[in-house]
Amino acid sequence: MSEPFSTEERARLEGWLAAALGAREVRVAAARRLSGGAIQENLALELLVDGGPRAGRHALVLRRDAPSTVAVSRSRLEEYALLDAAHRAGVPVPEPWCACADPAVLGKPFYLMARVEGEARGARLVKDPVVAARGPELAAELGRVLARIHGLRPPLSDLPFLATHADPLAARIAELRGHLDRLGEPQPVLEWGLRRLERARPGSGEITLVHADFRTGNLMLREGRLVAVLDWEFACLSDPLEDLGWMLAKCWRFGAVERECGGLGPREPFLSAYEAASGRRVDRRAVRWFELLATLRWAVVALLQAERHSSGRERSLELALTAHIVPQLEADVLDYAALLEGEGG
């Protein structure tokens, strides 16, 4: 693994940070790459800050676009603005520190945030007995945190880049069909699911900030408690029920299918705590519709990831294997579609 910075980059970063943090001097005492993030590069930094309000030693994360960037997600600066808005709203997130738009410093825009200790890997969390013992309380905690995120409603003047759709669910369906068309291979099961969604759109009728990737894997836990919501790159304005469906969909339970809230806890405490904290009544049948939407969205993303490999743009075993998740998602699509059909919803 090569050094994350050249000597010149490190010096430029230290100079920029000293100015941004109002310090006499900043030294990067250690820097190493963290795993994860096919689109972003995440670096763990140890900073020694001399002088100014942040004086001391700090463990931070620097996020910048990976060298081979695929322009599908938000820019790092937009992501920083989202993190900052969530932080100010009281959502547990890594504390945002500062963002740099100037590509002359590190080649690409980047930002820094506090490094939060904990475990986010789904495969580990669903096997953790502490998590299992706290399942209902943890699910309720997740419901309350989502309610807090959904308390951010437009107009959000700090987040001017968020597009507003009059009908965000129709836009979502059109977006998924557009991806399928571009990929070119006919997908009858996914099309059947999309058509099922289109035929009866429940929706809450509300539009709020949604995280749009709120699930096990993006939630940092410590001793069975949520300490940070990570990965804000897909956040957008949409129907708040989208986040509930994404959290509850069968495909994000990491094998612990009986714990319907992300393999971590039961469904009902999650929904009732969300209702109590948000003041919204949640139609349980509508949530199932959003679970089908979640399954379809993940299936399309999986196809897009697999195509990055098969096209030769980015050869990767992990991306190649993602294609083999799609049949499971297709099975879930048919199960959800039959459930919605049976309920006449």
Place this chain on the structure above:
Amino acid sequence: MSLPADLADLLLTARAVLRERIAPAVPAELRFEAAMVANAMAIAARADRGLPGAAEVEGLRRLYPEAADAGPEALRRRLVAEIRAGRLDATGRHLAAHVLWPRVRERLALSSPEYRTGL
């Protein structure tokens, strides 16, 4: 089309060496990679039972008996267009039973035969 049995056996034998001899000695940061390689070999070896498509295409041929000359891809394209246009809304149960589930079961048999369907 399928993978000849001796080639599938070659893959499974190599996979056993990977899992039993090599994987325990692999450093922690490469364990995920080792597991992915073993998974990829298992998927490829299952191709000895045939590749997905036969049951789905049979269902499509029954759905479109007049299109005897059309290939699987053309039949799927027609199905997708009709689903999207809403022309098959009333046939849900039949379509799921005779085309969509057969497609999914064949694909699961290759990619993840252990997957438990049902919500």
